[in-house]
Amino acid sequence: MPSHPLDHWALDPDVRHLNHGSFGAVPRTVIEELHALRAEMETNPDRWFRRLPERVAQARTDIAAYLHTPAQTLALVPNASAGVSTVLASLELPRGSEVVITDHAYGAVAMGVARAAARAGAGVRTLHVPLDATPEQITSRFADAVTDPRTQTSLVVVDQVTSATARLFPVADITRHAHAAGALVLVDGAHAPGMLADPLAQAGDADFWVGNLHKWPCTPRGTAALVARGDRAQELYPLTDSWGAPDPFPMRFDQQGTMDLTPWLAAPRSLEFVEEQFGWEAARGRITELAGEAQRMLADALGADTDAVGGSEAPAMRLVPLPGGAATDQAAAHTLQRHLSVAIGCETAVTTWHGRGYLRLSAHLYNDRADYAHLADHLPAALTEAAA
Known part of the structure; x- marks a missing residue:
């Protein structure tokens, strides 16, 4: 039996996969x-x-x-x-x-x-x-x-x-x-x-x-x-x-x-597969709780105020405002996303909306708290490096 939920997927274990919302991930048994x-x-x-x-x-x-x-x-x-x-x-x-x-x-x-x-x-x-x-x-x-x-x-x-x-x-x-x-x-x-x-x-x-x-x-x-x-x-x-x-x-x-x-x-x-291994109801509860915890960790790491994005949030995807001047347009968002992938080994979603950049966090069953803690520990320095 897999010792960690990630073992059910063919994802590279040396990468933190925090962008499930874009392309998903297919379980090994389905592949x-x-x-x-x-x-x-x-x-x-x-x-x-x-x-x-x-x-x-x-x-x-x-x-x-x-x-x-x-x-x-x-x-x-x-x-x-x-x-x-x-x-x-x-x-x-x-x-x-x-x-x-x-x-x-x-x-x-x-x-x-x-x-x-x-x-x-x-x-x-x-x-x-x-x-x-x-x-x-x-x-x-x-x-x-x-x-x-x-x-x-x-x-x-x-x-x-x-x-x-x-x-x-x-x-x-x-x-x-x-x-x-x-x-x-x-x-x-x-x-x-x-x-x-x-x-x-x-x-x-x-x-x-x-x-x-x-x-x-x-x-x-x-x-x-x-x-x-x-x-x-x-x-x-x-x-x-x-x-x-x-x-x-x-x-x-x-x-x-x-x-x-x-x-x-x-x-x-x-x-x-999801029903057999986790149960869909339990799965939704887990990823919703993890997404909320991830948002709090990243907001604390950046000193970001999430009140402005706290209206009607999605259960398993959350926004964290990036510092002013980061990802102000689509091209800059894509550049920063690639930088985070190379610099700290995290696949993330960086979005832009009305000239303001955001980190869009996703959570799924193969993620755990350590994934977002790693991002929180390394993101401030990576943003400073990207802006230099």
Whole structure:
């Protein structure tokens, strides 16, 4: 039996892996299953691809059960951004209407919304949401936007857990206000699966929801869920047409030509692994507690005030403000992130928001207090060195 949770993963033990929220990490047992599936595919490609839609459908059903949603509401897509792009490509936004997003939106999503709106002759309204905003204040900003008599809101695109800023948004309440105003809602739940016990229930009656499974559930990368409810689901088609195009949603997504879909087939094993080894409820409690402790340690090390980022924090991701002048733009954030990797052996997420730099901490089952203590001990000197 592994003596430390890290032993369940193939991660380099000489590196402190503190950025699970970006790329995830795949357990060893799932990597083994992935290799076995790929070997099977190469042994007899004809047989593999003839049977593939049926096997994808089974994996999709297992994933839907994990997310507590009927299988007929869920399609598999490569990642959350692909799911968002699928919805935006399928909807017809009324000319002159408005799409509402926030200044916390993931960059690729914001760019996708801008392109979709421009094609349709629609506009984009970007709401500013302060880092210390309460759930009630966040909801109020959306309510004011969708009821603005000067414009018609056709679509609201809202993060469930924001990427760069680690905020937890009250998407069920936001959805309620949007629907009352006649707008559709697309929830970007990229970080929600695994981190939240029931992300779809917390999304309320949102029309569309997308979530990555390679992050907190630790599935192979390239696995994400697109959930659609009601008649609008039948408007959704894969970004690339294949032989399943005549089928109803979500079956039309089960055929993707000759793409390597082994990550989808291996994904249920990741979900089983966490339950078998740790228990999902206990796992969420552990990583939430560890993320909070990590934030306190790093804030103490930097003398940082976390009150300004204490509004509606995500359970397993936390922000720590960096000293003024650090990571003031995306390029500087990436440079500092690479420096911390080389200088102190820590893979971290350094983000920037409105010209201010932040350390975005992630916690997962292979992390422990010593990981963050190491970062806290070495970060001040590393920041001084980076600024020199």
